[in-house]
Amino acid sequence: MVEARREFILNAVIVLALFAVPLWALMAGEPFIISLATRVAILALAAVGLNIALGLGGMVSFGHALYFGIGGYCAGILAHHAFSGTPVAFGLSGTNQMLVIWAVAMALSGLVAAVVGALSLRTSGIFFIMITLAFAQMGFFFTLSWPAYGGEDGLPIFVRNQFPGVNTMRPWELFLLAFGVLLVALVVFAMLRASRFGAALMAIRQNPDRAAAVGISPFGVKLTAFVISGMLTGLAGAMMADLSRFTSPAMMAWTMSGELIVIIILGGVGRLCAPVLGAAILVGFETLFGGWTEHWQLWLGLVLLGVVLFARGGVIGLIAGREGHG
Amino acid sequence: MSLALVLEQLLNGVQFGLMLFLMSAGLTLVFGVMGLINLAHGSLYMIGAFCCAAFAAMTGNFWLGLVAGIAAAAAAGAIIEVTVIRRLYARDHLDQVLATFALILILSEGVRLIFGPFPLYLNVPDVLRGTVDLGVTRYSLYRLALIGFGIAVAVGLWLLIAKTRLGIQIRAGESDREMIAALGVNIRWLYTVVFALGAALAGMAGALVGAIQSVQVGMGEPVLILAFVVIVIGGIGSIKGAMVGALLVGVIDTMGRFLLPRAFATFMEPSQAMGVGAALASMLIYLLMALVLILRPKGLFPAHG
Numbered sequence: 001m002v003e004a005r006r007e008f009i010l011n012a013v014i015v016l017a018l019f020a021v022p023l024w025a026l027m028a029g030e031p032f033i034i035s036l037a038t039r040v041a042i043l044a045l046a047a048v049g050l051n052i053a054l055g056l057g058g059m060v061s062f063g064h065a066l067y068f069g070i071g072g073y074c075a076g077i078l079a080h081h082a083f084s085g086t087p088v089a090f091g092l093s094g095t096n097q098m099l100v101i102w103a104v105a106m107a108l109s110g111l112v113a114a115v116v117g118a119l120s121l122r123t124s125g126i127f128f129i130m131i132t133l134a135f136a137q138m139g140f141f142f143t144l145s146w147p148a149y150g151g152e153d154g155l156p157i158f159v160r161n162q163f164p165g166v167n168t169m170r171p172w173e174l175f176l177l178a179f180g181v182l183l184v185a186l187v188v189f190a191m192l193r194a195s196r197f198g199a200a201l202m203a204i205r206q207n208p209d210r211a212a213a214v215g216i217s218p219f220g221v222k223l224t225a226f227v228i229s230g231m232l233t234g235l236a237g238a239m240m241a242d243l244s245r246f247t248s249p250a251m252m253a254w255t256m257s258g259e260l261i262v263i264i265i266l267g268g269v270g271r272l273c274a275p276v277l278g279a280a281i282l283v284g285f286e287t288l289f290g291g292w293t294e295h296w297q298l299w300l301g302l303v304l305l306g307v308v309l310f311a312r313g314g315v316i317g318l319i320a321g322r323e324g325h326g
Numbered sequence: 327m328s329l330a331l332v333l334e335q336l337l338n339g340v341q342f343g344l345m346l347f348l349m350s351a352g353l354t355l356v357f358g359v360m361g362l363i364n365l366a367h368g369s370l371y372m373i374g375a376f377c378c379a380a381f382a383a384m385t386g387n388f389w390l391g392l393v394a395g396i397a398a399a400a401a402a403g404a405i406i407e408v409t410v411i412r413r414l415y416a417r418d419h420l421d422q423v424l425a426t427f428a429l430i431l432i433l434s435e436g437v438r439l440i441f442g443p444f445p446l447y448l449n450v451p452d453v454l455r456g457t458v459d460l461g462v463t464r465y466s467l468y469r470l471a472l473i474g475f476g477i478a479v480a481v482g483l484w485l486l487i488a489k490t491r492l493g494i495q496i497r498a499g500e501s502d503r504e505m506i507a508a509l510g511v512n513i514r515w516l517y518t519v520v521f522a523l524g525a526a527l528a529g530m531a532g533a534l535v536g537a538i539q540s541v542q543v544g545m546g547e548p549v550l551i552l553a554f555v556v557i558v559i560g561g562i563g564s565i566k567g568a569m570v571g572a573l574l575v576g577v578i579d580t581m582g583r584f585l586l587p588r589a590f591a592t593f594m595e596p597s598q599a600m601g602v603g604a605a606l607a608s609m610l611i612y613l614l615m616a617l618v619l620i621l622r623p624k625g626l627f628p629a630h631g
Contacts, residue, residue, distance in 0.1 A: 054420075060419060060420050060423065062423065119616060119619075119620055120619075122619070122620060122623055123619055123623045125419060126357070126363055126419055126562060127558065127562075127619060127623060127624070129363070129419060129423065130554055130555075130558045130615075130619075131558070131615070131616060131619050133551070133554070134555065134558075134612040134615045134616055134619075135612070135616065137551060137612050138609045138612040138613065138616075141605070141608035141609050141612070142605050142608070142609055144608065145601065145604045145605040145607075145608050146601065146605045147601040148601075254547075254551060255547075258423075258427050261420075261423070261424060261427075262424065262427065265420075265424050269420075295435045295438065295439060297431045297434070297435050298431065298432055298435035298436065298439070300428075300431055301428040301429065301430070301431030301432035301435070302428070302432060304424065304425075304427070304428035304431070305410065305425055305428040305429070305432070308421050308424045308425040308428065309410070309413055309425065312421070
């Protein structure tokens with residue numbers, strides 16, 4: 001119980017810090033730091049999505065960049081058509097309303113996750129890792145060579161999309177929006193983990209045969225989790241495209257999938273706030289070390305190697321102890 | 327579209343496939359014997375290419391460069407195995423993916439630190455310059471030599487695994503590692519040798535391909551992902567599967583890029599057909615992999631029953 005309480009306090013500190021740092025930056029007039037915090041919040045959201053599949057369900061998806069990219073392209077393509085006043089397809093027009101874009105992004109990435117999941121979950125272990133990678137690579141090469149939406153040059157979003165009551169061009173307001181969505185996603189994750197569904201999912205991860213013996217269908221439960229996971233990551237992709245006002249195949253690159261896994265591992269697999277802490281560490285590392293040396297990835301690699309070899313519970317595990325996740 | 331062009335593309339596909347085989351053989355051996363997913367295999371390919379290019383530029387001799395590239399990759403492989411990889415055998419796949427992902431970051435930046443940020447160039451050796459007449463078409467002698475080299479290495483590897491004492495130990499290690507340890511084989515040493523052997527093959531592929539592409543940081547990762555496609559199609563752990571998978575991937579990828587845009591051009595506008603054809607062609611091998619996994623979840627030649 002001590003560990004659980006310690007983890008609860010740690011979670012509160014992490015979330016408050018993510019709020020306090022940009023608030024300080026707002027007072028100090030440092031819009032760059034606010035944008036960095038927004039990036040942390042959005043990457044964390046993407047990783048919360050992956051954490052459902054990977055942390056709770058034990059499904060090592062090496063292709064979540066696919067959903068991230070689908071979300072990004074939803075935002076890019078809809079905004080592109082809204083900007084140029086041309087229909088997307090079948091007479092449907094584009095939009096610059098984030099709520100609509102988010103709904104489309106989640107629906108589409110959920111749909112793709114359902115297809116990919118249904119096919120991939122026939123395999124397990126290394127085969128599952130590789131087939132999810134293969135599907136993401138398909139998406140990557142498709143966007144790379146499909147000329148209609150910029151191909152390898154990517155697709156710019158000239159005017160940031162709108163959200164009712166929010167001026168999305170102001171860094172602080174955009175941060176609050178991303179932070180709010182992240183909080184909702186964290187609550188969804190916590191509720192999911194505490195629910196019967198979450199218990200079934202974790203039971204399947206620990207022992208699929210026993211779970212099946214007590215009447216849980218592993219395939220259906222895992223697929224549902226995989227779809228929810230893809231939807232959240234897709235939502236994050238749409239928001240990331242709006243933050244950087246740019247969508248490109250790089251969002252679907254396999255290194256992006258790797259980065260999402262790295263974020264979760266740095267934080268601690270299956271932990272509620274692992275994505276937030278992991279994303280903060282990654283972005284912080286990139287900004288701090290990237291300023292000092294162009295070889296910052298060397299140091300990131302060494303830190304990551306250290307965490308994998310010697311600190312298997314991630315940073316949260318180091319501080320809050322090994323227990324605390326199902 | 328002439329017969330000459332088709333033959334040329336087909337040979338390109340076979341050559342590409344054989345180079346992929348050199349990459350995949352090591353990857354599949356390491357997985358088969360040690361049960362390890364090694365994402366850093368592409369970095370060994372890169373190390374082979376860089377050391378070959380640098381040494382060839384220094385000595386003016388491609389062959390010395392090739393030997394240096396292979397040796398450097400094997401040495402790097404052995405060092406990595408002893409310091410890092412050895413700790414990962416007992417871990418789950420997630421830890422292996424992450425640790426070797428970290429190794430990619432470290433090795434890529436390390437190579438950039440040593441050799442600088444600019445690509446190196448490696449020339450085709452003088453003896454293999456020019457083209458040969460194949461009757462219907464002229465074909466690059468160097469690429470033809472790569473085909474011959476690839477086949478020779480494949481035969482050598484088969485002899486090593488089928489006929490030598492080391493090969494017997496490797497095969498025994500694949501089927502029951504506790505048993506061969508109990509029989510007095512030094513399993514730690516065997517693992518290091520297998521890993522270094524795979525690294526040497528990857529370094530060889532990097533050095534050989536380096537002469538027809540530019541040698542740069544990040545060159546290993548696209549090949550690595552293709553090599554994973556190959557071994558998943560072929561069946562992880564199976565050398566025969568790696569050979570079949572590599573040839574399939576090499577030929578289908580090359581022919582797809584060549585034929586699909588032309589096929590679409592028969593019923594679409596040429597500019598559009600190029601785009602659609604190229605997009606589909608680049609997805610083709612991943613479609614093939616997904617299809618194989620769906621129909622035969624353990625690959626075409628499953629190594630363990």
